[in-house]
Amino acid sequence: MATKKYWKGLEELNNNPEFVQKANDEFAEQIPVEEFLGDSNLVTGGTNRRDFLKFLGFSVTAASLAACETPVNKAIPYVVKPEEITPGVANWYASSYYDGNDYASILVKTREGRPIKIEGNELSKITMGGSNARIQASVLSLYDSSRITGPTINGKYSKWKTVDEEINTNLGAIAQKGGAIRILSSTIISPSTLAIIKEFIAKYPTTKHIMYDAVSYSGMAKANAQSFGQEIIPSYYFDKAEVIVSIDSDFLANWLSPIEHAKQYSLLRKVSNQRSEMSKHYQFESNLSLTGANADERIPVKVSEQGKVIVNLYNAIAKASGSATLTSSPLSCDSIIQKVAKELLEKKGKSLVVCGSNDINYQLIVNGINQMLGNYGKTIDIANPNYTHQGNDSAFTDLVAEMDAAKVDAIITYNTNPVYTAPATLKFDKAFSKVPLRISFADRVDETASFANYICPDHHYLESWNDFNPTKTQYSLAQPTISPLFAKPTYQGSRQAQDSLLKWIGNPSDYHSYIQNNWMNSVFAGQTKYTVFTEFWNNSLHDGVAEINTTSSSNSGAVAGQGTTNFADAAQKINAIKGSEFELSLYEKVGIGNGNQANNPWLQELPDPITKITWDNYVTMSPADMKGHYKLMARQDREASLVNVTVNGITVKMPVVPQPGQARGTVGIALGYGRIKAGKLSTQTGVIGTNVYPFTQIINGTLSYTVLDVKIEDAKEHTEIAGTQIHHTLMGREIVKETILEKYKKDPTSGNHSEMVHTNSGLKKAATIDLWDEHEKLGLRWGMTIDLNSCIGCGSCVVSCTAENNVAVVGKQEVIKTREMHWLRIDRYYSSDMSKDIAAEKKEGAISMYLDMENPSALNPKVVFQPIMCQHCNHAPCETVCPVIATSHSSEGLNMMTYNRCVGTKYCANNCPFKVRRFNWFNYNGNSDFAFNPTQDDLGRMVLNPDVVVRSRGVMEKCSMCVQRIQEGKLDAKKSEKPLVDGRIKTACQQSCPTNAIFFGDLNDDNSAISKLRKDDERNYFILEELGIKPTVSYLTKVRNCETTIEEGKEIEETEKVKA
């Protein structure tokens, strides 16, 4: 037994990364295989018998030598153990996420002082326990080794003391001569930060603070200023809106406060025996967005026609209610607009019209519509504004002009990256370099920070104190959950931006106490629940959120400025908009969003919910246009044609993918890609995608994310794209069952019919015929039910699962080979123009029917999302074929996967009807081809969940139903000597779902929520149950509030057809 530690050399003693790498390799040095075999033909020729024997002998020897080593493991306890830490037990802290775009109150799970998982905070009145993919993934961004480790001066690391001194001298000199200082940031909703900036301005009175959002809502705020005299964005209550009309607003995935909206939206979308009403959702849009995919009726319109849709809708409502109409131009979808108007009028005060455009005129008329419908004070709350997007586009353009004219002497940028995000026409980088003193708080040398003289890296939000005021009444706190990763003595370390500002204004307070003081004076005074400040503070910190009392009669219907708006002028401008052959609409993806987390491999590998493509952005085009105009590759698989997209003289070459449902004559491209300085990911994989922010333009003083004249040319080249789903329709199978609300009201089982078979005792349900014995009803039996009516396909669960279960990132090339590792995927199916009914009607043969079925409806398909993970079949096909019994069934109903027993035959995956088993083709944790994997990075490894094994090469893995959480929850109950409480154990996917679509619990407990749901809800079904596999996961039929289902195919496309 090795009792002493011998160093193999200084390398090991110093533990340098190269040595560690070598030590982790299976063989210390390259094995001289060729020399050993002495056969140069080996590479070209096959292996002969002698070679095989040589290999065999060699590998047996190597294996036995490797096995004989005795490991010496060290156990190093704390010197002084922090009181709150028990090794092996997680601590949870309430905090808040806000990156200038998404806001959520969150809980952070830390193990031994490392944050490893983010979950939604159920105490928040805004996000109500929800989170999204970007927030789930943000924990990995903490451990990003591309972050800089200390302040830099002109690109060279320096010391905080030097930096502070130099900046103070410079700022002092500028103040002396009265030079202009500018602070450019994304929206700041931290009251304390704003107070510090105020103090900064007091010290340097020539300072101006400009907020600029990459994806701006400035037009909305400006429209509201015209309509109501307040430049604000109201809160929207989708849970009170029975008719929702959205014109190009992706409110479930990106628009304003998507988590909040998704929570609210889902409340009126759930049906049950008690409630058979649901909201009706119309979506007019060009790109097929996540929200559009969930709409009951989706009407594809060209980008240039969106404004006209609003005007015509205004007119239809105005006509019915006797108000003045506006000049309008006829549209092909006018008949639908009339129908929508009628429904809206029926639900006055219970409806909502939203528009995603950043054009003031669009928003003005939308305001007019909502006013006519009496929605203010009911579904729209002006008295409780949403502060999360306050970017002011005109102030930003003014700043650029000012900088270009060399009138700015110093600029401080905070949480913004305009060199990357600003429109090309502004030439921001040129103007920016004319500023003599450029200070950045960026945590990495990003596109903008690389222009800065001084980079004063800010902490990651998980290392920071902060406070937020997302809406007028709601406050929340962020607290550090880890001590700063980069700190003295090893590094100069990062420093909270607010602390830097405090230093520069000579305020000796630190930000933590500054927030406390600020809260004592403002938030504490605004509430009445607590009388002692420390009590209030401690409770707010514990809960993560605080609320102030609203003094005004909140949500009053009285709206100032009504009628003063010049709708006619707005309509005039809208009618003047002229379209062209191709119009471009830029959008955000649920994963990458505005691109601030582009260096996060979890988000890059998250498939887009609609196209299912990873690691890239691309042009989405209607399949009809692809064939008609260009003969581009309209296949939806691994290869795509490249096209040259030209906007205002800028040409980029990008892949083009067919997007069913894309309005004809329009194309869509996602923002947030093509970051060249996001971090190491772009150096490891090459620049991911193309930056299309330069295509944005300033129109009427606001940023426009649409281009009405875009030139698209076939580049006559092909490229690879990595999609996770290449089959797009259901092919007549009932994997997703759905019905329409009218039928559901009459018969709750509608759409949910089972396969029947003839037996000698008559017709029987296929699922009831079984070769196997039933399982015993002992103890616990876990089950999961997913409500397809609630699932919006947002992908939050996918990232949550990745974080919880240490799922490997495999990269683009492996995704192309269908080797992605996600335990949970969301299948997206389009309707097809062909169905069995239609084929029977047209008397088509089976072959041509199935060939037609493969093609999704090009013009306006219906879309369904279905989360698929291991179905934990009670009679699992995978279990019976494993030659080494590495997968077996537990008495609690789980299909267990034992990695250490698996020998990698892959029989189980072949026999799985759901294709949920994932095979580790490579050692993703050590193979340098997968260097982007977080597990290959000293910092990235810290995100791993220590309760889940990191799988190695050659083993199968799959959803375990978060067995580590089950074990933990059971153990807690056992220790407290109480029966297990239903709902105590939540799987990662369930917790992160913003629409509560996932139910999990004990099926043997008749009183558990899931048992009741399965018993009471006739929509409950199991996929492929006719195979007799008895899945544990069930689904609830999707109910659409419209006339047709996915299988019934065609519907209101006729108008579109006419146009096409």
Added chain:
Amino acid sequence: MDTICKRPQKQIFALLSLLFLSFILNIKSVSAADGEKLFKQNCAVCHSLGTNKITGPGLAGVMSRVPSEEWLHKWIKNNDKLIKSGDPYAVKISTFDASQMTIFESLSDDEISAIIGYIKAPPAPKVAASPTGVASGTGAATESKGVNSLAVLIGVIAFLIIIVAVLRGVRHSLKNLQNEKLGLPEEEAIGPFEELKRWIYSHKRFTALVVLIIIGALLSAGWYALKDIGIYEGYHPTQPIAFSHKIHAGDNAINCQYCHSGVEKSKTAGIPSVNVCMNCHKGISSGATTGTTEIAKIYEAAGWDPERGEYTKPQKPIQWVKVHNLQDFVFFSHQQHVKVGKQECETCHGDVKSMTTVKQMQPLTMAWCIDCHRKTEVPGMKDNPYYESLHKKLAEKYKGQPITVDKMGGIECAKCHY
């Protein structure tokens, strides 16, 4: 002995007198030992016998500082009272430190006298003979044992070979002598290997049998050797500090959970952080077997300056060598076994109380785990409401049979592997 046996009365008398004598002697030694015991129980947490400050001042030369022994008596009993009575020396020393000394009204006068007696004449601090010697000693012992048995074996084999060679020579000479007598020609002189070869040719079946047996034996030995790979039963590495569980858990009867406090809260029992060691070792700077050397290593790790009685030095975590290693793909939970399953530590760790260096007593293989799960009834199960319904159902199913861990799913893969 003889005489005692012969005279029983005298024997009893001798015994009684011996008892009496030992009783008298004992009274004296009890009193002295009491002083030491009482000091360690009540005083050592804050006071050392040397000059160094812990929380209170070091007590070396205390008798020359205080006004009188009587005064010290009063001070120990209730220092607060003494300060309040306005005693000048008491008031003076009350400003020594912000923290006030504990009041010991519960100590009897005799006990305080015993403590003072102990303070007056403290035992001389022990210095370890050679702590490094202890560490290397065990290693050397194991090694020499291995060498010895091998040498003996080689010696025996060499001896036998020599004997065989000599006997062959003797036999050859005798045969030749006999042949000479009988007038036969001299026997052909062949080498030993040639002879063996001829013998094998003439005994083919027997040879084949022997060869088969040898191959079989080698294969089975190889099989068992392979099966033992990765099993480290008996592993007892040398630790960076010669910590003795025998002294702590055995002699001083410190509860396991005092140091391994995670055992009921976490999956890991936890190795105590250095600050836990310092709870006691702030006062105890000298050990029974190794003197001050080993405890000084704790001070070094904790950054404790024993002279000044302050944490002033840099902290250095102790790198213990892990004795019980489970593979990374196994999740073993101490709280499940100790808190819920009410298992004793000794079941898996053996009699740690008697171990100087901890040794892995069990193979820690999966077979061993499962074996236990098949045999063990869960003691905590019956009274735990968590198991109520499950226990009822299992009792119905296995009428009368003991309900062991495996019957409630305790040997399913995902209980430990995930």
